[in-house]
Amino acid sequence: MRLEFRMVVVLTLIAIFSGFVLSYTYIxxxxxxxxxxxxxxxxALVKVLPATKDYEEKIIDKxxxxxxxxxxxxxxxxxxxxxEGAGFQGKIKLMVGFDNTLTHITGLEILENVETPGLxxxxxxxxxxxxxQNRVPPITYVKGKKPEKENEIQAITGATISSKxxxxxxxxxxxxxxxxxxxxPSSQPCDEDSSKIGEKTDKEIKTIIEAIKELVPETKEITKIDDIFIVQDSGGNKIGYAGIGVGEGYNGEIKIITLFDISLKHLKGIKILEHCETPGIGSKIEDPEFLNQFTNKVLPLKEAEIDVITGATISSKSLIEIVNKVYERIKKELKK
Amino acid sequence: MNKKHSLGYDFIKGLFKENPVLIQLLGLCSVLAVSNTAINSISMGLAVLFVLFFSSFVIGLIKNIIPSQVRIPSFIVVIATFVTIADLFFKAKFPDISKALGPYVPLIVVNCIILGRQEAFTQKNPLLNSLFDALGMSVGYIIVILALGIVREALGFGTVFGFRIFGSWFHPLIVMILPPGAFLTLGVFVGLMNWISSKRRA
Amino acid sequence: MKVIIIFIAAAITNNFVLTYFLGLCPFLGVSGKASSAIGMGFASTFVMTLTAVFTWLLNHLILRPLHLEFLETVSFIFIIASLVQFVEMFIRKTSPGLYKALGIYLPLITTNCIVFGLALLGSIRNYNLLENTFFGFGAGVGFTIALVLMAGMREELEIRDVPEPLKGGGITLILAGLMALAFLGFSGMVTLS
Structure with a gap:
């Protein structure tokens, strides 16, 4: 009994003492x-965003x-x-900086990794x-050659998985x-334009007419019935219907004009009237190269037919949606 | 073991004759894991020196009041305390080294050298002898881990303590800093050690 | 799905013995005979799975809520030591057969760094209870695999002509190096994150 008592006392004393010493060291x-x-x-933050003087932290997820x-x-x-995320051997923890429109990467720092040394x-x-630096996300990687596009980086030879x-x-x-x-709410709101569909000012009508003429050069006369613009050539033949469509883009409203052929089978083309997408990313929906894809596509548009803009998937898809919405509307109204 | 030796002998034997790593094959996990660079090796070695010395000191002081049935748990708690102190110290003062050593600092707790010395030496010998024994064992450990670190860093990175020692012709042998390199190098070291001591005896 | 990946990673690709250097003392000491290697492996796997569960509970129910993370080392080692003691007592009472088979290995496990390393790594990796349990189980299986493979090779070595200075520790370490090299081939098969 005495021995057991001593055992307990000694162990307890050692544990208490250890606890005290450790608490003191810890504090x-x-x-x-x-x-x-x-x-x-x-x-790391100053490395990825060199002009940083102060910062604020927000936890997004775990x-x-x-x-x-x-x-x-x-x-x-x-x-x-x-x-952080999974690498080849284990977790990779990193910090990546973007400019204030999230268009370009400003820098990258690897904080922790357990990847194979030397590879x-x-x-x-x-x-x-x-x-x-200065790459436009989303990034892709190339192997064994110099990156050419603004969203490419070169993977490390022998360490493709880690690079990926x-x-x-x-x-x-x-x-x-x-x-x-x-x-x-801290992100920049879209410059709200007070104009809505329906209350079209003369100036707007003019831009619409100009846009239609640009899409179909042989346009001579445009008649507006309800929301549909009927396009006629010099011989008075109907050559197409045009309609205005509005939809939700990434940052806010996107307003476009769409032109369909007379049988409503093909899309003749589209034109952006207004948008407030992020400059450099979503704003690329204005690029003629992108818009030309829409010419002569079968209606209704399928997502697979249009190559979306890298980094602006939402803006690109929103255009497809708007076109199809206008198509449905015109089809219904013409039936009447 | 109960035979009394001089303090000098208790120190010296840890370096060569009873080297904890090469002869007794103890504490291998940290020796192999962190010896990929010389600087990691020396940091780990100093941490082991600190823990072993102070554990031996405290255990040497209180060994007479500990009932032998609870000897091991008591020793472990004392050791764990000093290990945590070393760990917190690295974290506070040398965060980079702490990151490189990772969980191997807390793992000193189960480093067989520390507990092994308490069992085999401290509890049977006077305090002063135990301290010299602890120092000798730690220095023996440091020599081996440092030698291993230098060899592996030199062959694996072409550097020692971060300084380039080979010309540009040298192509680093990455395998040396990977786990297989650790095992192979230590295996060769152990073999060399045995060869030298057998030569000496002969 | 994630638990299976964790299991495979702990057992094979990130084998505790061959990539983290944990559990080397028994690896070099016990693994001379295949039968004792299996016994040691099973006993360790059992204790490690339990350790994974109990240290997780301790960590997430007591240490973290009370911000006592700095007591991790002390309390983990204490849990492991007590656990081994209890397991030993329990097996001796309930199953003398099993005790005879595993009993002599149990006390050795307390000071086996693989158990403690498992507790620490599990805590660093922030697994949930189920994941941590599989992590512990996988690490135990990996330890057993390494131990049994090594024992098989060493039994074979007994009758081979090994250079005198390399006998014992030297050749075992070199063998372990070759095994680690072979296991390196598995890396990247699954990723432990």
């Missing part, structure tokens, strides 16, 4: 440890933290994501990280920031 090192974590974060970088006047100069962990090398993982994590972070910042 006296805690500040430094927290400061180190803070410093590491700040150093893996991803958003850092809003500000300059000395408190203006938002960009966003960075501290995030996979070359993702930490400067040349690999620097490739990401980084690309995947960066793209996922970009997507997360985009969705997160959209629901966040």
């Amino acid at each position: 006296s090192t805690r500040n430094d440890i927290e400061k180190n974590a803070e410093m590491a974060k700040k150093n 893996e991803t933290t958003l850092l809003i970088a500000k300059d000395e006047n408190g203006r938002i100069i960009g966003y960075a994501a501290m995030t 996979g962990n070359r993702i930490e090398e400067d040349w690999f990280k620097e490739q990401y 993982s980084v690309v995947k994590i960066v793209n996922a972070a970009h997507e997360k920031l985009r969705t997160f910042l959209k629901i966040n």
